[in-house]
Structure formats: C-alpha cells, structure tokens
Amino acid sequence: MENRRENILEAATDVFSKYGFYGAKMEDIAKKAGIGKGTIYGYFDSKESLFYEMIKHGIDEYEKGLDMALNIEGGLEQKLYALCKFHGKYLNRYIDISQVIMMEKEVLPKELMKEVVEEKAQLFNRMKKAVEEAIHTEELRKNLDSQLATIIIIGSIGQFYGQKICYEKIDHNSIEPKDLIDTIIEGLK
Amino acid sequence: MENRRENILEAATDVFSKYGFYGAKMEDIAKKAGIGKGTIYGYFDSKESLFYEMIKHGIDEYEKGLDMALNIEGGLEQKLYALCKFHGKYLNRYIDISQVIMMEKEVLPKELMKEVVEEKAQLFNRMKKAVEEAIHTEELRKNLDSQLATIIIIGSIGQFYGQKICYEKIDHNSIEPKDLIDTIIEGLK
Amino acid sequence: MENRRENILEAATDVFSKYGFYGAKMEDIAKKAGIGKGTIYGYFDSKESLFYEMIKHGIDEYEKGLDMALNIEGGLEQKLYALCKFHGKYLNRYIDISQVIMMEKEVLPKELMKEVVEEKAQLFNRMKKAVEEAIHTEELRKNLDSQLATIIIIGSIGQFYGQKICYEKIDHNSIEPKDLIDTIIEGLK
Amino acid sequence: MENRRENILEAATDVFSKYGFYGAKMEDIAKKAGIGKGTIYGYFDSKESLFYEMIKHGIDEYEKGLDMALNIEGGLEQKLYALCKFHGKYLNRYIDISQVIMMEKEVLPKELMKEVVEEKAQLFNRMKKAVEEAIHTEELRKNLDSQLATIIIIGSIGQFYGQKICYEKIDHNSIEPKDLIDTIIEGLK
DNA sequence: GATGAATGAGAGTTCATTCAT
DNA sequence: GATGAATGAACTCTCATTCAT
Incomplete structure (x- = not known):
C-alpha cells in the first residue's frame, strides 16, 4: 500500500x-x-531518513505548484496572483517545515541542504525571468533592476502571507492579495 | 559576576x-x-529557562537597535538606511535564533511566545508610524495604504538581507542597501 | 510434511x-x-521451543552415532577409531552448538539442561565401560584407574579434534586419529 | 577511581x-x-566495547597465571601440578566466559578474535616446549611425538577440571590433580 | 562558588509474535 | 497451510540534572 x-x-x-x-x-x-x-x-530506515524524505516530499510539492503558477497565460499580474494563491495554500500546510528546513542545519545531509538552497535559487530565478519578461513587455518600467525587483516581490509576498497566516491566523482562502499586487506593480511600473 | x-x-x-x-x-x-x-x-534554573532568557536577551538587543535606528533625525530614507545597517548586524549575530524562535514553538512558554509576537508587532507598528509620517510629509505618495507599504518595506529588507547573508554569505558590513531603498521609495512615492 | x-x-x-x-x-x-x-x-510454538527442539535433535544424533561407534566388533582401539571418526563428523556439523548448549544456560529449561548433562554423563559412562572391558581383556593395564583413563581418552580426543577443526580448519575427513589413539593406548597399556 | x-x-x-x-x-x-x-x-563506549575489554581482561589474567605456572622450578610434573592448580582457579572464575568467547563469534572484532586464538596457540606452544624439555631430560620417553603428547596433556587436564567443576560442582580448591598427572606421565614416560 | 561523575527517564530502534489475506 | 506487514515490549544509549568534593 x-x-x-x-x-x-x-x-x-x-x-x-x-x-x-x-x-x-x-x-x-x-x-x-x-x-x-x-x-x-x-x-x-531511521528518523533521519524519514526527515529527509519528508523534506524532499515538501520540495516536490512546491516545485509542482510553482511551475503551475508561473506558467499560466497572462502578464506578471496574473502570474503573481496565481503565485500568491499557491503560496498561501502551501504555507498553510508547510508553514513550519519551511523554518525547520532552515533550522536543523546539522541534521540535514549536505546533499539535501544543497537541494533546498538550489530549489530556492531556482524559484528566485524563475521569478526573475518573469520580471524581466514584464520589463521587456513594459508591464514594468525599463530602467528597473530586475534583481532588486524580484527581491521586493518575493519579500513582500512572503511577509504578507507570513503575517496573515502566522500572526493574524487568517485562513489562506480568505486572504486577498489583489491590493498587495497592485501596490507592488504600481511601484515598479 | x-x-x-x-x-x-x-x-x-x-x-x-x-x-x-x-x-x-x-x-x-x-x-x-x-x-x-x-x-x-x-x-x-533549567535548560528551558536558559532558552527563555536567551531569547529575551535577543529581543532586548533588537529593541535597543530598532529604537536607535528609527529615532535618528531625517526622512524615511535615512531611517531605512539605519534600519538596514542595524538589521544586517543583528542578522549576522542572530541569523539562526530568529528561526529557532519560530520553530521550537512548543518549547517556548506561551508567555514568551506572546512577547515575541508582540515585539514583532511593535516593530511593525513603529515602522508603520514612520511610513505614515513619510506619507504625511509627502515623502511617500498620499493615497498609499500604509499597512501594505510597511509590509513591502519590511519584507523587501528582510528578503534582501536574508539572501545576502544566508545564501550569498556576504559579510554584513559589505552589504550596501542604498539601491534597494531607492527602488522601494521610488515605487512608493 | x-x-x-x-x-x-x-x-x-x-x-x-x-x-x-x-x-x-x-x-x-x-x-x-x-x-x-x-x-x-x-x-x-516459540523461539525458545525451537531452540529446545534443535538441541534435542542434536543430542539424538549424537546418541545414535555414539551407540554405533561403541558397539562395533573389536577391541578398544577399533572402538576409539570409530568414535573419533564419528566425533569428527559430528563436530563438523555441531561445532558451535555444543558451545551454545553450555553457554545460554539461562535460556534452556532446567529439564533440557538436565537432559544434556545426563547425556554427557552417559557418554562418559559408556566409554568408561568400554575402558573397563579393555582393562579386563588386558588391552589396558590392570592397575589403571578407569575413571582417569576415560577422562584422558575423552579429553585427548576432544582436544585433538577441536584443535584440528576449529583452529587448523582441517576437513574432518582428512583428520587421521591413528597416531593419537596409538599414543593414548600405548600410555595406558 | x-x-x-x-x-x-x-x-x-x-x-x-x-x-x-x-x-x-x-x-x-x-x-x-x-x-x-x-x-x-x-x-x-558501548556494550560491544565493554565486551571487548572484558575479554582482554580475562586473557591478561590467564597470561599472567600461565607464565607463573610454567616458570616454576622443577620438572614437568611440578609444572603440570602448578598449571592444574591455576587452571582450576581460573576456570572457577571464567568457566563461562571461555565458552562465550568461542561462541559469540560474530560479535568479537576480528582483531580480538585473533588475539584469543593466538593466546590459545601460545599456551599450547609453551606447554609443548615444556614437554620437549621433559623428553630431552628423559622425564618422558624419547620416541614421543611432542605435539600429540601436548594434546593429551592439555585435553586431559581440561576434561578433568571441566568435569569436576561444571558437572560435579566440586570446589576448585578441593580438586586433587596428583593422580591424573601421575597417570598421564606414567603413560608418556 | 565551581566542578564533573553519577544518575535514570526517555529516546530511537529491533524483533518475536500475530493475523488478515 | 503459508505469508509478511504490523505490532509493541524491551533493548541500548543519551543527556538534563544533581550533589559530594
């Protein structure tokens, strides 16, 4: 089974x-x-092995969701919206694990740690690519530093959802990211 | 002694x-x-008590630095710059503890957990007040939602430093936040 | 089956x-x-029961072989030769079990332990009877203490085969006990 | 301590x-x-390590006693007598351990197993040397195979004490090996 | 006041045994 | 009748805590 x-x-x-x-x-x-x-x-095989597999399982889930979000048709706004929705759902499930991953450094085999870091870098780069595309289509302004813009986007979304879910204990389905996205894009266009 | x-x-x-x-x-x-x-x-008294005191110690340190940063003379830009510098220094020392705090939830006595959350809320509110002041002095645009603006600022700074220190392993003294601050303020003015 | x-x-x-x-x-x-x-x-029924039955099985095998060896026609020399050959074959198969029997004392039900000891005593007594017979037929000298003689015979054969099989790793078929038997009988006649 | x-x-x-x-x-x-x-x-460090050290401890004790026994002044008869007395005392203490050593083969590190086997070989060789000396001084007969004679001596003593201590439960101080030694030497001279 | 040897509760793990298939 | 997945008692070993020095 x-x-x-x-x-x-x-x-x-x-x-x-x-x-x-x-x-x-x-x-x-x-x-x-x-x-x-x-x-x-x-x-x-062991507690350690179970921990390892659990994290790989979580990473896989994120990979799938991320791909789905960034590949939908439409502009950056639409993609960010999808990403937010997915991020909320994911955070709701994995809220704590994401912190455990960063924390129990000594437990994680280096191999897995590298996977986690790489996965994060990949997420960042995919987002950056979407940002660059948006700069190219002039959805965002021409002279924007795509690296900084991506940092702002990811950081804002993370902070927004972290606050809503962790502190305000709001159900992820009830979180409406439209205003946040509008403010971000307004600032970067 | x-x-x-x-x-x-x-x-x-x-x-x-x-x-x-x-x-x-x-x-x-x-x-x-x-x-x-x-x-x-x-x-x-015990391991638990030591953990508790250690975290309070960390919080105190942050309180002090935060006050210092937000109370300097000047506009939001100057305050953000000081905050960034302090945040970098703090992160460098407490990089992991901040995650431990969030993680070992069950260990922390509820009382301390509340203190941590309140402290975070306070940080957020002080920043929000600074943002509202900046809106009032028209350093930021009038129609801005101060709550969202604060989220964007804190999230961006956090992401920026987290990335630099945790992943890129850059020494906090070498991190130059000027461009980030410029881009944020550019977007919010 | x-x-x-x-x-x-x-x-x-x-x-x-x-x-x-x-x-x-x-x-x-x-x-x-x-x-x-x-x-x-x-x-x-259980591991213990299996252990018990295994040992009884080993004992039965020895009983059979021992009877066969001591009942062949001829003098002590012939009997000892047959016993040696059988002992070698048995040791080869049960080399370790004989030690387990003595070792895991606490595991063996007292009843079985008694059986093992009795069986060993019986072996000793059958051998002693053969020795006494040999004294009677003057194959061994008249004034010999049959108890000591039996100890010497059994001990020597045991040591001889133990050394050859356990330490020198010689195949039991290749072990030639003739010289040993000659020396023993030479000494006791 | x-x-x-x-x-x-x-x-x-x-x-x-x-x-x-x-x-x-x-x-x-x-x-x-x-x-x-x-x-x-x-x-x-561990159960295994304790087992290892315990056996080394037992071996050391035997080494010491063996040296003492074989180095006393006098002929083979005197040496055998001292050896018997020591063997009885040792067996009384280590009766079971000697069997454990042979049994839990898989537990013992190969290194220690080798030590045990070598120690046994050494015991055998020291005895053999004493036998050869006795042949040379004509305490034993000239045409004797020293290897077989040693086997007979060691096997007989082992069987004698094993029987007295394990089965007859006689206190080692009450065991009198004189007759056994006489019979053995009588047979080999 | 400082120490670290001693303690034993409690953790991860194994494996004899059961039982639904 | 045969199987092997599931079980949980019982094992080895760790480490927070104590206390004699």
Missing part, C-alpha cells in the same frame, strides 16, 4: 513541523499516522 | 542557534562558555 | 550456532530454511 | 558469562556493579 508511505510522510510533516527534528518523537508520528511505531521502520 | 551570566547567554545563543532547543546540549553550551556543566545551574 | 520440520531444525542449527540464542533472528532462520517467517510458528 | 572500571569489568564478566553477549543487559551489569546504567558509558 503506497498510501501507507504517504500517510507516514504526512504525519511526519505535522509532527516535525511542530517540534523540530529533535523534539519530534517517532511514537508521536506513528500515533498521528494511526499505526504502531515499529511500522514506520518498514518504510523508512 | 554578571559577566558570567552574559557569557553563558552568548554561548547559549551560539549553540541553540546551531542545533535548536532539543539538539543543543548543556555540556556544549558550558564548553563554549569555558565553564563546567554544573555552573550553568548556578545562573539558570 | 515432516521434511519441513526437519528443514527448519537444520536452519535453526546453523543460525543459532552462529549467533547464539539471543543473536539469532527468527527471520534469518526462516530465510535459511527458504520459508516465510510466520511458517515456523506452524511447527514450533 | 580506577576501581570503578575494574568493578564494571567484574560485573560484566559475571553477566556476560551467564547470558552471553546478546542476552546480557547493560542494566543488569550496572545493577551488579552497584551503579547506575549511565555510569558504564563514562568508562566504556
């Missing part, structure tokens, strides 16, 4: 997110998954 | 930052501080 | 010999026997 | 002897030593 593996990964995401690598107990993950603690070891 | 207490807090910052709450070992903190394991318990 | 039972006992002998009672895993025994883990429990 | 280390080794000898490597529990060893289970790890 491949579901069982998926099931454990979901439980692991929840528990690792909440307690971090060292704080998470295998027993809690098992309990969350509704199985015996020994069962996990039928699917993953 | 109050130095001894300070000394332990510094060591704790280093070690908790690197390994997280559960991963950090009291012995390592003691070694880092150059003292015996048992000595820590002369100054702090 | 009685073969299946025998099959498991053989596999158990191999695995228990190699790893001892606690070190042996039911899964390894099953794999060695070419069957599923659960199948063993169709033939034996 | 070096006593503490010694103390743990003694307890380990008892417990490993009784239950074998896998059957022995660290907690039991600690309890036997009258200390907490964590304390052991202050002196030994």
Whole structure:
C-alpha cells in the first residue's frame, strides 16, 4: 500500500513541523499516522531518513505548484496572483517545515541542504525571468533592476502571507492579495 | 559576576542557534562558555529557562537597535538606511535564533511566545508610524495604504538581507542597501 | 510434511550456532530454511521451543552415532577409531552448538539442561565401560584407574579434534586419529 | 577511581558469562556493579566495547597465571601440578566466559578474535616446549611425538577440571590433580 | 562558588509474535 | 497451510540534572 508511505510522510510533516527534528518523537508520528511505531521502520530506515524524505516530499510539492503558477497565460499580474494563491495554500500546510528546513542545519545531509538552497535559487530565478519578461513587455518600467525587483516581490509576498497566516491566523482562502499586487506593480511600473 | 551570566547567554545563543532547543546540549553550551556543566545551574534554573532568557536577551538587543535606528533625525530614507545597517548586524549575530524562535514553538512558554509576537508587532507598528509620517510629509505618495507599504518595506529588507547573508554569505558590513531603498521609495512615492 | 520440520531444525542449527540464542533472528532462520517467517510458528510454538527442539535433535544424533561407534566388533582401539571418526563428523556439523548448549544456560529449561548433562554423563559412562572391558581383556593395564583413563581418552580426543577443526580448519575427513589413539593406548597399556 | 572500571569489568564478566553477549543487559551489569546504567558509558563506549575489554581482561589474567605456572622450578610434573592448580582457579572464575568467547563469534572484532586464538596457540606452544624439555631430560620417553603428547596433556587436564567443576560442582580448591598427572606421565614416560 | 561523575527517564530502534489475506 | 506487514515490549544509549568534593 503506497498510501501507507504517504500517510507516514504526512504525519511526519505535522509532527516535525511542530517540534523540530529533535523534539519530534517517532511514537508521536506513528500515533498521528494511526499505526504502531515499529511500522514506520518498514518504510523508512531511521528518523533521519524519514526527515529527509519528508523534506524532499515538501520540495516536490512546491516545485509542482510553482511551475503551475508561473506558467499560466497572462502578464506578471496574473502570474503573481496565481503565485500568491499557491503560496498561501502551501504555507498553510508547510508553514513550519519551511523554518525547520532552515533550522536543523546539522541534521540535514549536505546533499539535501544543497537541494533546498538550489530549489530556492531556482524559484528566485524563475521569478526573475518573469520580471524581466514584464520589463521587456513594459508591464514594468525599463530602467528597473530586475534583481532588486524580484527581491521586493518575493519579500513582500512572503511577509504578507507570513503575517496573515502566522500572526493574524487568517485562513489562506480568505486572504486577498489583489491590493498587495497592485501596490507592488504600481511601484515598479 | 554578571559577566558570567552574559557569557553563558552568548554561548547559549551560539549553540541553540546551531542545533535548536532539543539538539543543543548543556555540556556544549558550558564548553563554549569555558565553564563546567554544573555552573550553568548556578545562573539558570533549567535548560528551558536558559532558552527563555536567551531569547529575551535577543529581543532586548533588537529593541535597543530598532529604537536607535528609527529615532535618528531625517526622512524615511535615512531611517531605512539605519534600519538596514542595524538589521544586517543583528542578522549576522542572530541569523539562526530568529528561526529557532519560530520553530521550537512548543518549547517556548506561551508567555514568551506572546512577547515575541508582540515585539514583532511593535516593530511593525513603529515602522508603520514612520511610513505614515513619510506619507504625511509627502515623502511617500498620499493615497498609499500604509499597512501594505510597511509590509513591502519590511519584507523587501528582510528578503534582501536574508539572501545576502544566508545564501550569498556576504559579510554584513559589505552589504550596501542604498539601491534597494531607492527602488522601494521610488515605487512608493 | 515432516521434511519441513526437519528443514527448519537444520536452519535453526546453523543460525543459532552462529549467533547464539539471543543473536539469532527468527527471520534469518526462516530465510535459511527458504520459508516465510510466520511458517515456523506452524511447527514450533516459540523461539525458545525451537531452540529446545534443535538441541534435542542434536543430542539424538549424537546418541545414535555414539551407540554405533561403541558397539562395533573389536577391541578398544577399533572402538576409539570409530568414535573419533564419528566425533569428527559430528563436530563438523555441531561445532558451535555444543558451545551454545553450555553457554545460554539461562535460556534452556532446567529439564533440557538436565537432559544434556545426563547425556554427557552417559557418554562418559559408556566409554568408561568400554575402558573397563579393555582393562579386563588386558588391552589396558590392570592397575589403571578407569575413571582417569576415560577422562584422558575423552579429553585427548576432544582436544585433538577441536584443535584440528576449529583452529587448523582441517576437513574432518582428512583428520587421521591413528597416531593419537596409538599414543593414548600405548600410555595406558 | 580506577576501581570503578575494574568493578564494571567484574560485573560484566559475571553477566556476560551467564547470558552471553546478546542476552546480557547493560542494566543488569550496572545493577551488579552497584551503579547506575549511565555510569558504564563514562568508562566504556558501548556494550560491544565493554565486551571487548572484558575479554582482554580475562586473557591478561590467564597470561599472567600461565607464565607463573610454567616458570616454576622443577620438572614437568611440578609444572603440570602448578598449571592444574591455576587452571582450576581460573576456570572457577571464567568457566563461562571461555565458552562465550568461542561462541559469540560474530560479535568479537576480528582483531580480538585473533588475539584469543593466538593466546590459545601460545599456551599450547609453551606447554609443548615444556614437554620437549621433559623428553630431552628423559622425564618422558624419547620416541614421543611432542605435539600429540601436548594434546593429551592439555585435553586431559581440561576434561578433568571441566568435569569436576561444571558437572560435579566440586570446589576448585578441593580438586586433587596428583593422580591424573601421575597417570598421564606414567603413560608418556 | 565551581566542578564533573553519577544518575535514570526517555529516546530511537529491533524483533518475536500475530493475523488478515 | 503459508505469508509478511504490523505490532509493541524491551533493548541500548543519551543527556538534563544533581550533589559530594
């Protein structure tokens, strides 16, 4: 049953997110998954290995969503809108894990750490490409530094959603990013 | 000797930052501080208490720096510049702790968590006030939503420094935020 | 299928010999026997029970071989020769088990332990009887203490084969006990 | 306190002897030593390492006793007598460990296994040298094969003491090897 | 006051055993 | 009857905390 593996990964995401690598107990993950603690070891070699696989799983999810968002038809505005919606959904699920990834540095095998960093760089570069395109189509102003513009866009969206979801505890479906996007684009056009 | 207490807090910052709450070992903190394991318990009640005090210590540092930055004479541009410089210095020291704070949620007593959140809200509000002042002096445009503008400013600065320090490993003294600030203000004026 | 039972006992002998009672895993025994883990429990109640039966199986084999060896026609020399040959063959198969028997004392039910000791005493006594017979037929000298003579014979043969098989790794078929037997009998006649 | 280390080794000898490597529990060893289970790890790295050190400890003891026995003044008879007395004392303490050594093959690092085998070979060779000397002084007969004679001597003594101590449960101080030695030498002279 | 040896609760992991298929 | 996925008791080992020195 491949579901069982998926099931454990979901439980692991929840528990690792909440307690971090060292704080998470295998027993809690098992309990969350509704199985015996020994069962996990039928699917993953160790706690470390489970952590590794969980993060890869999260990265894969982001990759998919990101591609979808940036490949929709339309201008930067439309793409940003889609990205925001996806980002909200993702954050809602992986809000904590994204921080765990950055934190438990010593736990992550270097290989995976590199994957994470590369993935982040890739996200940045895809966004930058979309920004450059928008500069080219004059949706944004000609003399704009695309690197800085991308930083502003990503930083603003991140801050916006982080604040809404983490602090204001607003449901991601109820967050309306239109005004934010308008203000950003207004400033960069 | 109050130095001894300070000394332990510094060591704790280093070690908790690197390994997280559960991963950090009291012995390592003691070694880092150059003292015996048992000595820590002369100054702090428990690991949890040490963690708590360490974070309060970090918050205090930020409070001080933030006040200094936002109270300098001049317009928003000058204040942002000072904030950036301070943020860089702070991030350099507390780069990991800021993530630990967000991560080891369950460890933090609710009381401290509230302090952290409130402190963040305060930072946000001080900045917002500075933004509103800038709107009033027409350094920024009249019809601007000050809430969104603050989000954009904080998010952009955070993203900018995070990228430079965490990924590009640039020394915080060498980071020049002028172009970023110009682009932000250009967009919001 | 009685073969299946025998099959498991053989596999158990191999695995228990190699790893001892606690070190042996039911899964390894099953794999060695070419069957599923659960199948063993169709033939034996538990690991302990399997261990018990395995040892009884080994004892039975020795009983049979011993009888055969000591009952052949001829003098002590011929009997000792046959015993040596059998001992070599047995040791080759049960080299480790004989030590496991003595070792995992706490595992063996007292009942079985008693059986093992009695069996050893019986071996000793049968040999002693053969020795006494040889004294009577004057194949050995009259004033010999049959108890000591038996100890010397059994000890020498055991040491001889133990050394050849365990340390010198000589195949039991290639071991020639004639000189040993001659020297022993020469000394006791 | 070096006593503490010694103390743990003694307890380990008892417990490993009784239950074998896998059957022995660290907690039991600690309890036997009258200390907490964590304390052991202050002196030994792991269960495996403790096992290793315990066996080396046993080997060292044998080395010492063996040297003493074979170096006393006098003929083979006197040396054998001293060896018997020492062997009895040693067996009494290490009766089970000697079997554990041979049994838990897979546990022992190859290095240690080699030490054990070499030590046994050394014992054999020292004895053989004493036998050859006795042949030279005509305490034993000229045409004797020294290898076989040594096997007979060692095997007989081993069997004699093994039987007395393991089966007949006779205290090693009450065992009188004179008759055995006389019979052996009588046969070999 | 400072220390670090000692402690033992609690973690990750293994594996004999069960039972639905 | 045979299987092997699932289980959880019991193992080894770690580390926050104590306390005699």
